[in-house]
Amino acid sequence: MNINTTKIISLLFFIFSSFYLYTAYQIQVFAFDENAPFNARTFPIYLGYAGLFFSGLKLILPDPNTIKVDHKNLEYKKTGILILIAIIYGATILKVGYFLTTSLFLFASYYFLGERRWILMFLLSFPFVAAFMYLLHGILDIYLRDPFLQSIGVMG
Amino acid sequence: MIEGILIGLTTALTFQNILMVMVGCFFGTIIGMLPGLGPMTAIALMIPITYGFDPATGLILMAGVYYGAVFGGSTSSILLNAPGVPGTVATSFDGYPMAQQGKAGKALAIAAWSSFAGGTLSAIYLLFMAPSLSKVSLSFRSPDYFALMILGLTAIAAFSSKGQFLKAMMMVVLGLMLASVGQDSLSDITRFTFDNMNLTDGISFVLVVMATFAMSEALTIILKRNDPTSAAKQVSLTELGSIRINKEERTKMYKTIPRSSIIGFLIGVLPGAGATIASFLAYGMERNVVSDEEKEKFGKGSVNGLSAPETANNAACSGSFVPMLTLGIPGSGTTAVMLGALLGFGVQPGPRLYMTNPEIFWSIIMSMYIGMVILLILNLPLIPYIARILAVPKNYLIPLILFFSVTGIYVMSFNNFDIYLMIGIAVVATFLRLYDFPMPPLILAFVLGGLMEENLRRSLLLSNGSWEFLWDRTLTACILATTVIIVLWHIYKTFSKKIKI
DSSP: OOOOHHHHHHHHHHHHHHHHHHHHHTOOOOGGGTTSSSOTTHHHHHHHHHHHHHHHHHHHSOOSSOOOOOGGGSOHHHHHHHHHHHHHHHHHHHHHOHHHHHHHHHHHHHHHTTOOOHHHHHHTTHHHHHHHHIIIIIISOOOOOOHHHHHTTSOO | OHHHHHHHHHHHTSHHHHHHHHHHHHHHHHHHHSTTOOHHHHHHHHHHHHTTSOHHHHHHHHHHHHHHHHHHHHHHHHHHSOOSSGGGHHHHHHHHHHHHTTOHHHHHHHHHHHHHHHHHHHHHHHHHHHHHHHHHHTTOOHHHHHHHHHHHHHHHHHHHSTTOHHHHHHHHHHHHHHHTSEEOTTTOOEESOTTOGGGTTOOOHHHHHIIIIIIHHHHHHHHTTOOTHHHHHHHTTSOOOOOOOOHHHHHHHHHHHHHHHHHHHHHHHSTTOOHHHHHHHHHHHHHHHSOHHHHHHTTSOOHHHHHHHHHHHHHHHHHTHHHHHHHSOOSSHHHHHHHHHHHHTTOOOSTTHHHHOHHHHHHHHHHHHHHHHHHHHHHHHHHHHHHHHTOOOHHHHHHHHHHHHHHHHHHHHOOHHHHHHHHHHHHHHHHHHHTTOOSHHHHHHHHHHHHHHHHHHHHHHHTTTOTTHHHHSHHHHHHHHHHHHHHHHHHHHHHHHHHHO
């Protein structure tokens, strides 16, 4: 059997399905439902077995269409930075507020992706977010939580 | 029916809804022209905007994006041989050679008129077919629905997997597993939450769509160093030439359009099939029915060869609405996203939608006509100008996609956990994409997971735990037999390929 990344993913999926199946058997159902033809754990148990079946087949059967990914050509650094910025964005958005965090997120993302046209970067972050907020909050009446703007009295 | 059409027209012709069709078509055309960003991403990005609308308006906007994306995809196919969406690959076979001969304007015009005619004709088929099918589907019972969902999931796995059926089936199972997180709909018992309160209500559909499509596509573009906007930059520089279609070419199109629209519509109705298969089948059929002299021109700039796939892929878009509107079961990944959005509005699509929410049912159908007219206006004279808008560098495009994704989740839940979960799912999805694990089966399975469990529960309880319900009714047995045929056909195809190798 030829070991490639697809096989490793299938093995991980097999392990995940085993864990899912184990957890499915642990679901606590009501006593009167225990022997019912269908209860809260029935469908997940079938799913667990289905996961084992398909990933098991993928593991066992030969894989003629092996996908080769050239990792040297992949841009891991920028992708990683972008994910990190998104995580920081997620961590601060509730406390700081939508406007400031979103604008800073956009500005930082443009910068780390290699953009250096400062005026355009500014226009496509702060005023752009303000306009979008006006569209959502002002026109479409979609509530946006923003403690920062509320504290300075811009938002009600 | 007349009353319904009038209700639909009244709803679709309001200023707000016409505006939404226009915005949707415009936005869809732009996204459709960017190779790598398909209609599902475009629709997913629109979801936060639709929160502020009523269900009919929201769905009209998303439907407009869908046609627009398919329409826009044909432009990059013709001008650059770089199809924006898979459904327009067949368009490039004759569209691109025509553009190379200095007839790019003509090719765009043929594509635009064919798409318009295909979309309009299929909207007429939908108009007559959907109400009758709704009435028929009222006789469907739980076992039939369960079998239909199995068929839909198997079919989408078979058709979207590019020969990797097992990978697609693994994605189906993963989608169903994600859908099982949270409270059980009947007993309220929590499952797979690991005592995390944030998971009690389950994983949000919008979160999964944003993560697996919008966000993971953006990350994939960066990771693979792709630049989807590079194609658009070239479009604006291309000399288009005349857009006039002469009498001889029109005569050819008159014959091609009706037959291709029927094929496209019927393929679109089938669960899992859709615009890509429809366009290839229409192209193949057209090649078989034309004269030997015309056959020689296929692949070198044939009018029939361009008109057939363009008619079929737009007809298939309308066709894919049939199972969603009449059965409540989406036939494709794109309509699955729309179904999820409709469920978010509290509207349950299905046979009763026709009676309970006629304004939604009919206004979507009516808005299709309006959408086709708008797309024709957009695509014919405005393409070079739209293409210029597209020359936005990816350094701006990617953060904006991420921004829309996070905003979509933020305005829905105001919860950090959902944002982290979305980023986590997006990272996994990006990695899976690298190894050709398809995402549409995951989305369809996620949307259908709850319904599938409910119908299986009802069927098993009614049959006292026996699995005989699978063959007790002829309809159920027929649907399951079709599923088996699809699986067997797929296995045969895989093995016959290996033997040839």
